[in-house]
Amino acid sequence: MGFPGTWMTTSESMVYRVVPKCACSTIGQIMYYADNGEYFDGDIHDATGGMHKWAFEQSQPVITANVQAHKSYAFTCVRNPYTRILSSFFDKICGIQRNGRRYRGNLVPLLIQKYGIEVGGDDGKGEFDQIASFRRFLLFTRDTIRWRKPMDPDIHWSAMSGHVSTFIVNGGRYDKIFWTESFNDGMQSVLDATENANEVKLKSVPRFNESEGHGPKRLHPVEDYFDDLSMHLVKEIYHRDFDLFKYDFDNPANKMPIGEIDLDEVHAKLGE
Template sequence: MGFPGTWMTESESMVYRVVPKCACSSIGQIMFYSDHGRFFDGDIHDANDGMHKWAFDSSQQLITDNVKAHKSYAFTCVRNPYTRILSSFFDKICGIQRNGKRYRGNLVPTLIQKYGIEVGSPEDGFDFDQIQSFRRFLLFARDTIRWKRPMEPDIHWSAMSGHISTFIVNGGTYDHIFFTEKFNEGMQVVLDNCKTAHSIDLANIPRFNESEGHGPKRAHPVEDYFDDLSMHLVYEIYKKDFQLFKYDFENPGNKMPIGEVDLEEVHAKLGD
């Protein structure tokens, strides 16, 4: 299986296991800058050179050799499951993608037909009942993860622990797992542990939020989207994420972690 979702700088200064919807655009751009002294012009997910990605056949052996020998500092980044699934909904379900189309072609029409979801459109200013539609989307997300119906779960809403575990199961070891909510603090730890060709001032780099601006803005506080049933569904999907990455299940309004990630626990529980 190898190391899907793994990126590595060309200099092999650092290795990153991508977790979708967890600042991956910013992290990828920082990695690119650390080697080249400039940011990639465009969405870093579209970069076909300048860094190693598991998706490139030419990078796979280099990544495998590096990760299995633990030659470089390896890290990943996590996010509160409540805000992550909300972000997936607004970006992937409601938003128009950077190619000008809806995400995954027939996905949104399927959701409208089978789950009664509304998503609005740029023409109507994305005017729809966000809370009702999001809660119906949660049922769909749970169905994809629990029963793989009506489709396989998508990487943007499948559990973080699932993404993170493949790296461990196939022979990798994390040196650091940090929080999107404490991005500069966590990313600084990574940079402090790596020799990079170009230094980076995290306080002054732009934020690369590629999903912003092509869909509706969230109209309500996070906690308004989650009633008792929604919280139950979120826990069913993301129980391991809450437990391993120390987020507050009881209060959807608290996006901050309530503890530090225990790397030994993560390796033990996700390495089976």
Template structure:
């Protein structure tokens, strides 16, 4: 199994478990900059050198040896499940991807046909999003009509593979408190090239892919939608201290207990 979704600086100063839709583009670029003093020219997900990634065969032995021995500071970043699934909808379902096509080819036509979702023109965002939620729930609960996509599968599922295969996190911080969390990582590690977070741009690679959200977050979630979200993401709300009762509150309501996360996600 190894450590899928894991990135490591070439200097081995830090190890990061990527969680999609949780500031991963910005974090990857900061890691790249900390070694090279410049940002990767393009989407950091496309980089095949300058950063060790589990997806690159040559990087796997280095990452495995490092993580197994816990030689470097290891961290990840999490996000409110309500805003994350909403972001996934606007980016991956409504948006045109950077290759100029719809995400995953025939996925959107399938959703239009089977779930009655609309994505073109001045469509009803709330109605279409709630139908997308039914689809996301079907993929997560029954793996139908497809396996769940990494962009809406549970954060705890991404976080857990690192632990289950022998990794240990030193830090899990919140996307909603990004500067504070990322600074704590930088303070705990040594960088070849110092990083000033106040001067780092936000690399939101999905921005502009899809239509702008026309309503406040809470308007998209009625009682049934909240039930579906809780069914999919109950461990995310509990472990990472997000407020299930109030979709309008994107901020965490407590601190993450790393010991609890390791205990509950180790199996």
């Protein structure tokens, strides 16, 4: 199994377990800058050098040796499950991707046919009932996660705890898990705890939100998308995320955490 989704600076100053839709583009660029003194020109997910990634065969033994010996500061970042699944819908389902096509080819036509989802036409710019379509997408999400039908769950909407756990199960240990909602505080604590060749000033880091502008603009407050049934589905899918990362299940309007993350609890519950 190894350490899928793990990135590491070439200097081995820090190790990061990627969690999709949780500021991963920005974190990757900060890691790249810390080693190279410049940002990667393009989407950091496309970078094939300048940092170690588990996806590169030559990086795998280096990452494995580092993580299993806990040689470097290891961290990850999480996000409110309500806003994360909404973001996945608008970016991946309604949006046109950076290659100019729909995400995963035939996925959107399948959703239109099987679940009655609308996405705003061929270019994603048309008007449609965002709330109704999102709630149907939630049914699809639940089906992929619970029954792996009509397809396996996608990394962008599978539970954060699942991503976080692979690192622990295979012998890694986190030094820090912070929230996207207080990104600068969390990322600063990582930078303070590590020695890097180039100083990163978080206030001057550009925004690397690759999903921005891909899809239609969200027209309603977060809480309007979640009725009782939607909240029930969200709880079924993401109950461990709310529990471990201390988000407020009862109030979709509150994106901020309501407690402190207990690293020992995370390692105990996700290391089983």
